[in-house]
Amino acid sequence: MNVLVVQDEAQIASFLKRGLEAEGFAVRVACDGAEGLRLTRSSRFDLIILDLLLPSVSGEEVLARLREGGSNVPVIVLTAKDAVSDRVANLEAGADDYLTKPFSFAELLAPGSRSSAHRGSGSIDGHLLRGRKPRTAHEGGADRWTIGRADLS
Numbered sequence: 001m002n003v004l005v006v007q008d009e010a011q012i013a014s015f016l017k018r019g020l021e022a023e024g025f026a027v028r029v030a031c032d033g034a035e036g037l038r039l040t041r042s043s044r045f046d047l048i049i050l051d052l053l054l055p056s057v058s059g060e061e062v063l064a065r066l067r068e069g070g071s072n073v074p075v076i077v078l079t080a081k082d083a084v085s086d087r088v089a090n091l092e093a094g095a096d097d098y099l100t101k102p103f104s105f106a107e108l109l110a111p112g113s114r115s116s117a118h119r120g121s122g123s124i125d126g127h128l129l130r131g132r133k134p135r136t137a138h139e140g141g142a143d144r145w146t147i148g149r150a151d152l153s
Helices: 010-022 033-042 059-068 084-092 105-109
Strands: 002-006 026-030 047-050 075-079 097-100
Touching (some): 010 026, 033 047
Parallel strands (some): 047 075, 075 097
16 A cells, blocks of 8 residues: 655654554655645555645645545545644545544554545555554554654654
């Protein structure tokens, strides 16, 4: 499965990339909204993990352009914006799930997540990350990101 992470915070992007690759996903990282949009035009992704507070083009704008362009790729918003109004607005705009930072890697991989392939891509049956057992800290993997955390191991 090909995953695009659109995240301008290098440590969070690295954490996500390492964790998802350890779970068997192929991961590309875009450090701003413009690069994220460019990558969605040149490559096929099965899932996008999207920050909202991005330089150049905001995550909200990335999501809007994807949906306006007819893209049905599932999008998980992963952001520090925790207001209910932000959550509702982005879900209504076409996000498939909305997680706030700090987040648990297990939460991102959870089969009960709303990020199922219900947009009709047909490439994945059920939850995008179904059957993936998230690593936990005692298994040697970082399972929780905390804002400002220096050690990601």
